[in-house]
Amino acid sequence: MNSIAVIICTWNRRESLCKTLLSLQQQAAPPGVEVEVIVVDNNSTDGTAGAVDGLRPGWRLGSLRYVFERRQGKQFALNAGIAVSSADVLAFTDDDILFPQGWIAGICNTFADFRFDLVGGKTLLDWPPGGAPRWYADSMAAILGGVDLGGELLGSPPAGYAPAGANLIARRSLFDRIGRFSEAHFRHMDYEFGMRCVQSKRAVAYDPALVVLAPVDPQMLSKRYFRRWSFKAGISGPEEDAAGVAKLLGVPRWVFRQLAADLLGYPLNVFRSPRDAFARELRLWRAAGTVASRWYVRLWPEKYPQWVEYYSQKKKNLY
Secondary structure (H helix, E strand, O other): OEEEEEEEOOOHHHHHHHHHHHHHOOOOOOOOOOEEEEEEEEOOOHHHHHHHHHHHHHHOOOOEEEEEOOOOHHHHHHHHHHHHHHEEEEEEHHHHHHOOOOHHHHHHHHHOOOOOOEEEEEEEEEOOOOOOOOOHHHHHHHHHHOOOOOOOOOOOOOOOOOOOOEEEEEEEEHHHHHOOOOOOOOHHHHHHHHHHHHHHHEEEEEEEEEEEEOOOOOOOOOHHHHHHHHHHOOOHHHHHOOOOEEEOOOOHHHHHHHHHHHHHHHHHHHHHHHHHHHHHHHHHHHHHHHHHHHHHHHOOOHHHHHHHHHHHHOOEEHH
């Protein structure tokens, strides 16, 4: 590979974005590899453009580009970043991520192996002072953006695995073959893309050497936040309408099986393990999101896209 683009989509998170960019520019690329960093501003009103401009004079990692995407939604911003870059490899991350030394060099090393088309890395949670709340369990890491499948390179990850958007790297040619991120998805667009790659027999891998840090905002450490995130995570996408998914009352049957198991197990866990009880509760909230979305699309199909868009957007950077 001769070039790499780092694409960061942002919306009204100027301070966090600046910390991410200052961390990123500490990276070093191998000799002969050109790097461009592309910030895609998705309708920010907090001076994001000026903040990026202010970093350009002292920028030390290749080129720093700014792109404005008017259509509201991360899926549109992601595709805008893809459209303006011709780099061999595209690395996607978020506007609240920090980068240990060696991330870009690790990407170059990983993609020197021509087997891989799409690779996800490890995202470690960076806790605020005081650490995790007592009710937190490792199974909840995804709510805060954490990803850790262990310390081994997995050329064939577990079934259902798809790289998460904070640390997702793909060859440019992959988008030419299977298309860009789905613009019908206001949530789960990274998961849908990964599943499309798997179904198309592209080589998907997990590489724990590609590590980024996700600082945990203290505002996220409330049970209310975890419940709201879980409900919204359950909102199903168009793929749920695919043939072959067994349904009951318009909802995949496995959702009802999971609901029944968690409803039965919850009372016991309340006394035995409050952490496990809360984990079950979050699965119930997620199932509720799936049921609500499937029934809404059946009852009011013409309003469903607006309903999904409304529930998928963050409010003051929190769900």
